[in-house]
Amino acid sequence: MKRLLLPIVLLASTIGAAQAQQPANSIGIKAGYGITSLTGNTSTGYSSKSHSAYQAGLMADVYFGEVLSFHPEALYTKQYFDATDLTNLSRDVDYINVPLLARYHADGLFFEAGPEVNFALSAKNEAGTDVKSRDVTPVALDYVVGLGYQLPVGLSLGVRYDGGISHTTRTQQPTT
Numbered sequence: 001m002k003r004l005l006l007p008i009v010l011l012a013s014t015i016g017a018a019q020a021q022q023p024a025n026s027i028g029i030k031a032g033y034g035i036t037s038l039t040g041n042t043s044t045g046y047s048s049k050s051h052s053a054y055q056a057g058l059m060a061d062v063y064f065g066e067v068l069s070f071h072p073e074a075l076y077t078k079q080y081f082d083a084t085d086l087t088n089l090s091r092d093v094d095y096i097n098v099p100l101l102a103r104y105h106a107d108g109l110f111f112e113a114g115p116e117v118n119f120a121l122s123a124k125n126e127a128g129t130d131v132k133s134r135d136v137t138p139v140a141l142d143y144v145v146g147l148g149y150q151l152p153v154g155l156s157l158g159v160r161y162d163g164g165i166s167h168t169t170r171t172q173q174p175t176t
Helices: 002-021
Strands: 026-036 051-063 068-082 090-106 109-124 139-150 156-164
Touching: 026 068, 051 090, 068 109, 090 139, 109 156
Parallel strands: none
Antiparallel strands: 026 051, 051 068, 068 090, 090 109, 109 139, 139 156
16 A cells, blocks of 8 residues: 555646646736738739728637647727729728637747637628628638737737638629
8 A cells, every 4th residue: 555655646746746837827808909901812803901900809828738828819800991903992890700829838928820710790881881791701710820928917919910711701892
């Protein structure tokens, strides 16, 4: 019995020490600013000017070890686009963005990557007419890569690139 007790105590203390090094899981709020643009392939025949985009929502960090975490977010995002190749084509689109990111942490610095699912809530043209059902894909998939720095007080600053995997607009040319 004594031979079995020592290995169990050593194993328990090793697991306890490993748990003590793992950072605490966290939940927080997020606000961001971005620059968006919409580009179409040659069949759509348009591209857009870059515009400001704003977002706010909730985020979490669930750690799987000392340096690796799962970082989901739920963000309300407002995006705009104006087509450069067509006249009178402008859209204001509201989304719920859900990035599902893996983060690698290194002394405050973090690298992140993963997919993002975007749910279109509304889309309006310049006249204020609802054009969501005819111009905007209801669910779109993106990829996200980014890097940032988390301050010891918990505030983090970062930059990201979101690229489209699926179309955000219907395949036909949007109507005015």
